[in-house]
Amino acid sequence: xxxxxxxxxxxxxxxxxxxxxxxxxxxxxxxxxxxxxxxxxxxxxxxxxxxxxxxxxxxxxxxxxxxxxxxxxxxxxxxxxxxxxxxxxxxxxxxxxxxxxxxxxxxxxxxxxxxxxxxxxxxxxxxxxxxxxxxxxxxxxxxxxxxxxxxxxxxxxxxxxxxxxxxxxxxxxxxxxxxxxxxxxxxxxxxxxxxxxxxxxxxxxxxxxxxxxxxxxxxxxxxxxxxxxxxxxxxxxxxxxxxxxxxxxxxxxxxxxxxxxxxxxxxxxxxxxxxxxxxxxxxxxxxxxxxxxxxxxxxxxxxxxxxxxxxxxxxxxxxxxxxxxxxxxxxxxxxxxxxxxxxxxxxxxxxxxxxxxxxxxxxxxxxxxxxxxxxxxxxxxxxxxxxxxxxxxxxxxxxxxxxxxxxxxxxxxxxxxxxxxxxxxxxxxxxxxxxxxxxxxxxxxxxxxxxxx
Amino acid sequence: xxxxxxxxxxxxxxxxxxxxxxxxxxxxxxxxxxxxxxxxxxxxxxxxxxxxxxxxxxxxxxxxxxxxxxxxxxxxxxxxxxxxxxxxxxxxxxxxxxxxxxxxxxxxxxxxxxxxxxxxxxxxxxxxxxxxxxxxxxxxxxxxxxxxxxxxxxxxxxxxxxxxxxxxxxxxxxxxxxxxxxxxxxxxxxxxxxxxxxxxxxxxxxxxxxxxxxxxxxxxxxxxxxxxxxxxxxxxxxxxxxxxxxxxxxxxxxxxxxxxxxxxxxxxxxxxxxxxxxxxxxxxxxxxxxxxxxxxxxxxxxxxxxxxxxxxxxxxxxxxxxxxxxxxxxxxxxxxxxxxxxxxxxxxxxxxxxxxxxxxxxxxxxxxxxxxxxxxxxxxxxxxxxxxxxxxxxxxxxxxxxxxxxxxxxxxxxxxxxxxxxxxxxxxxxxxxxxxxxxxxxxxxxxxxxxxxxxxxxxxxxxxxxxx
Numbered sequence: 057x058x059x060x061x062x063x064x065x066x067x068x069x070x071x072x073x074x075x076x077x078x079x080x081x082x083x084x085x086x087x088x089x090x091x092x093x094x095x096x097x098x099x100x101x102x103x104x105x106x107x108x109x110x111x112x113x114x115x116x117x118x119x120x121x122x123x124x125x126x127x128x129x130x131x132x133x134x135x136x137x138x139x140x141x142x143x144x145x146x147x148x149x150x151x152x153x154x155x156x157x158x159x160x161x162x163x164x165x166x167x168x169x170x171x172x173x174x175x176x177x178x179x180x181x182x183x184x185x186x187x188x189x190x191x192x193x194x195x196x197x198x199x200x201x202x203x204x205x206x207x208x209x210x211x212x213x214x215x216x217x218x219x220x221x222x223x224x225x226x227x228x229x230x231x232x233x234x235x236x237x238x239x240x241x242x243x244x245x246x247x248x249x250x251x252x253x254x255x256x257x258x259x260x261x262x263x264x265x266x267x268x269x270x271x272x273x274x275x276x277x278x279x280x281x282x283x284x285x286x287x288x289x290x291x292x293x294x295x296x297x298x299x300x301x302x303x304x305x306x307x308x309x310x311x312x313x314x315x316x317x318x319x320x321x322x323x324x325x326x327x328x329x330x331x332x333x334x335x336x337x338x339x340x341x342x343x344x345x346x347x348x349x350x351x352x353x354x355x356x357x358x359x360x361x362x363x364x365x366x367x368x369x370x371x372x373x374x375x376x377x378x379x380x381x382x383x384x385x386x387x388x389x390x391x392x393x394x395x396x397x398x399x400x401x402x403x404x405x406x407x408x409x410x411x412x413x414x415x416x417x418x419x420x421x422x423x424x425x426x427x428x429x430x431x432x433x434x435x436x437x438x439x440x441x442x443x444x445x446x447x448x449x450x451x452x453x454x455x456x457x458x459x460x461x462x463x464x465x466x467x468x469x470x471x472x473x474x475x476x477x478x479x480x481x482x483x484x485x486x487x488x489x490x491x492x493x494x495x496x497x498x499x500x501x502x503x504x505x506x507x508x509x
Numbered sequence: 510x511x512x513x514x515x516x517x518x519x520x521x522x523x524x525x526x527x528x529x530x531x532x533x534x535x536x537x538x539x540x541x542x543x544x545x546x547x548x549x550x551x552x553x554x555x556x557x558x559x560x561x562x563x564x565x566x567x568x569x570x571x572x573x574x575x576x577x578x579x580x581x582x583x584x585x586x587x588x589x590x591x592x593x594x595x596x597x598x599x600x601x602x603x604x605x606x607x608x609x610x611x612x613x614x615x616x617x618x619x620x621x622x623x624x625x626x627x628x629x630x631x632x633x634x635x636x637x638x639x640x641x642x643x644x645x646x647x648x649x650x651x652x653x654x655x656x657x658x659x660x661x662x663x664x665x666x667x668x669x670x671x672x673x674x675x676x677x678x679x680x681x682x683x684x685x686x687x688x689x690x691x692x693x694x695x696x697x698x699x700x701x702x703x704x705x706x707x708x709x710x711x712x713x714x715x716x717x718x719x720x721x722x723x724x725x726x727x728x729x730x731x732x733x734x735x736x737x738x739x740x741x742x743x744x745x746x747x748x749x750x751x752x753x754x755x756x757x758x759x760x761x762x763x764x765x766x767x768x769x770x771x772x773x774x775x776x777x778x779x780x781x782x783x784x785x786x787x788x789x790x791x792x793x794x795x796x797x798x799x800x801x802x803x804x805x806x807x808x809x810x811x812x813x814x815x816x817x818x819x820x821x822x823x824x825x826x827x828x829x830x831x832x833x834x835x836x837x838x839x840x841x842x843x844x845x846x847x848x849x850x851x852x853x854x855x856x857x858x859x860x861x862x863x864x865x866x867x868x869x870x871x872x873x874x875x876x877x878x879x880x881x882x883x884x885x886x887x888x889x890x891x892x893x894x895x896x897x898x899x900x901x902x903x904x905x906x907x908x909x910x911x912x913x914x915x916x917x918x919x920x921x922x923x924x925x926x927x928x929x930x931x932x933x934x935x936x937x938x939x940x941x942x943x944x945x946x947x948x949x950x951x952x953x954x955x956x957x958x959x960x961x962x963x964x965x966x967x968x969x970x971x972x973x974x975x976x977x
Contacts, residue, residue: 212943214918221916240918240943 080135081154085117086126087147089421091361091445092119096144096227097151098294100137104152107133115151120444123294124417132156142225211238218243295382302444307481310439311493314472315500317455321471323503327396334397339429342452343399344506345499346427347371347391349492356492357424359447360482374426374443375403377410384410385443387423395509424448431455437474447480448489450496473500512620513644517543519844520634520648522626522790525552526830527821528654529610531837536617538845543646544619545626545636550610552656554830556603557676562699564599565679566863569706573865580902590707592684599679628791632816635791650816650844653790653804654837657783657822665691665752665779671759673778675700685709689761689774691749693720695862697780698732702864705741712772714747714763721862725874725923727889727909732925735866735905744770752777785823800825809848810840818844832858856941861930866906869933872921872940875911884914886946888970890962892926894977897957903927908966910936917945928959935963946971
């Protein structure tokens with residue numbers, strides 16, 4: 057998991073209403089950003105009953121922006137998991153319980169339960185109170201709370217039964233019925249896909265699924281094509297899910313322009329020659345042009361949320377950073393108000409954090425737009441997928457020297473940079489997006505304006 | 510403006526329950542739509558099938574009830590069936606609905622042209638009206654909804670006077686004293702039921718080992734016995750060896766139980782299936798695949814030729830009006846871009862037979878369910894134990910429900926008895942919603958009603974029936 061989210065889990069426990077041991081605390085779905093309304097539990101890093109130390113990663117939660125590792129603030133013991141991996145819950149929902157007694161204390165009077173080996177099952181955790189212990193393990197007191205908090209998944213009775221029999225989390229199944237209702241055949245398709253995706257040596261989950269369905273399905277290599285099948289990492293799964301959702305749910309439209317870059321090249325050469333404190337790149341100019349365009353047109357600095365259209369207060373701009381451990385989009389703050397030098401400094405700092413795998417959830421929150429610069433890759437136009445939670449992405453291509461007819465019709469050399477703006481049609485219409493893009497182009501073609509913030 | 514000068518989004522050939530329903534949906538979606546019908550809007554279903562036969566069978570049922578009225582405490586004088594008036598009533602019902610469809614299409618703004626449609630090699634739709642000059646229409650999407658017609662037996666070809674198709678049986682001037690019905694499917698049994706109720710001596714012959722050969726065997730056995738009690742002679746496993754019409758009578762020779770049997774009747778009704786109307790459409794110029802006598806299509810009605818679609822009976826079995834309408838809607842919604850990708854397979858298609866006794870079915874027969882699912886749970890509940898059936902004096906028949914033993918999936922339901930054609934939709938809905946036995950057991954059914962037998966049948970499958 058490449059990110060280390062600085063965001064801490066909500067270990068500050070609200071007053072315990074169930075009259076259990078005062079040391080029993082709730083683990084909640086953290087709110088990792090302004091637009092985050094729910095999170096999906098990707099993975100529990102430890103099983104119920106296991107002790108943890110401050111700084112240890114407890115679980116991985118996926119917001120619409122990224123997967124975040126949530127660390128413990130203090131030492132403790134995870135007593136109960138009530139939301140299995142794969143569950144999507146609103147911010148603030150209870151996902152488990154922990155106990156702030158030191159692991160040493162715990163082991164003195166009661167050894168932690170051995171890991172069950174399957175974090176998805178609510179483990180028969182060492183319950184701190186006799187009342188809890190008396191409850192049936194599968195329906196312990198915290199389970200109803202967790203299931204109540206779950207968004208209702210539309211599913212037919214038969215599909216629900218098949219999923220329960222085969223231990224399939226309905227949250228992972230795509231429904232093909234009306235309004236996304238999960239039907240029996242979707243469960244079968246999910247099982248088939250899982251069998252195709254997981255190598256034959258997979259763990260117990262796969263074995264039980266296989267056993268339950270051997271009569272109904274074919275061999276594991278369902279595709280029957282030559283090749284090697286590998287299982288995506290959790291990060292790859294998260295990225296795949298987020299990008300698929302973004303491309304499916306955001307109505308993208310695309311505007312393509314070329315900016316004449318001679319003036320920027322000239323200005324950049326002169327600035328870099330005149331000082332050595334901060335070396336500027338063309339991308340810094342693009343970021344500055346985008347930031348200033350956002351300030352000039354606050355009406356495009358908007359994102360679509362479930363609650364409504366959110367107009368952002370500051371001219372934040374995301375920046376795509378390609379690293380060895382994946383593509384990240386940290387956000388520069390208030391770019392429209394920053395000098396080119398300050399933009400360069402902030403960008404360098406975020407790039408360094410991204411390369412070191414130290415970006416926090418907060419680093420990636422906010423912004424209505426991301427700049428994705430592929431200029432170094434010799435591509436002319438790049439139409440990108442909007443980052444979930446944002447409304448625009450500007451794909452920047454390489455600069456080309458081309459001949460264009462001048463005013464007299466004679467060939468004149470121009471240095472053109474292709475840019476494609478992908479925009480969310482729920483928030484922007486063609487005219488406002490085009491005006492915005494024209495402002496960016498104008499900023500680059502008359503870059504002296506970028507010097508004044 | 511003349512239709513010839515317009516460009517249409519949708520042109521539909523055939524105004525039956527597939528074509529006219531598709532046209533209504535297309536108009537709803539603001540697609541410019543033209544419908545070409547060579548004879549009657551509403552097609553066979555409305556004019557020569559479902560509707561007029563139901564009118565006749567209602568007359569037969571009424572007669573049966575009047576005759577049984579004494580048991581309900583009603584005493585009356587002589588009862589007489591007026592055959593011409595019964596037939597006239599049937600035609601009136603068809604005409605009324607035909608006018609209704611005409612009105613609906615007009616209201617929706619569908620352009621309706623009377624004539625025979627066919628495709629020219631450049632996909633222009635050529636329409637030959639009964640009189641006057643032919644018309645040429647351009648449309649982006651052409652839907653073939655030409656339906657099907659009665660299959661002809663080479664040994665007993667239709668002649669319109671002695672050897673009947675269903676159409677002749679619906680428009681007979683006089684009731685024959687004796688009738689030979691060839692084929693014991695839905696059409697054959699419904700006419701056998703009707704004519705027998707009015708006093709005709711009816712013999713039904715069926716090549717398969719049992720009547721209603723597509724349905725559940727228990728239902729076949731029950732209906733066979735009930736019809737036999739109604740005075741209908743039924744010969745199963747009987748193959749027509751030869752036939753001729755002489756002296757105004759039909760003489761048929763059959764192979765039945767290794768014997769040659771000769772039957773004689775005033776009229777013969779041949780009801781041995783249907784063939785798709787694929788001729789004279791100009792399909793030979795296109796990549797439209799013909800599979801025997803029907804058009805091969807995908808789940809959206811697409812043929813192999815872009816822009817040419819087919820729906821309903823012309824695309825094959827089951828040849829049922831409700832299936833045609835459903836396919837018409839799917840096809841239009843696909844063309845309109847409202848639905849795409851692999852279409853969910855058909856929800857189960859119910860089938861109904863309106864003979865006396867009525868029968869209805871949805872899903873797999875018990876034999877099919879056992880073959881495909883292995884362990885099944887089967888419950889059967891007789892109407893003899895249903896309060897409402899006793900109250901209305903028809904405590905006869907049963908409901909059978911079949912579940913997958915492992916999952917509780919509803920696999921099939923087979924009903925025979927009073928008004929079961931009005932009950933089967935409960936199972937159709939349950940199957941479409943993928944309910945299991947548990948929801949059907951927990952649903953509250955009204956009392957007293959025939960539908961209680963449905964729930965009891967579900968309970969019986971799990972050994973929990975209460976009223977037996």
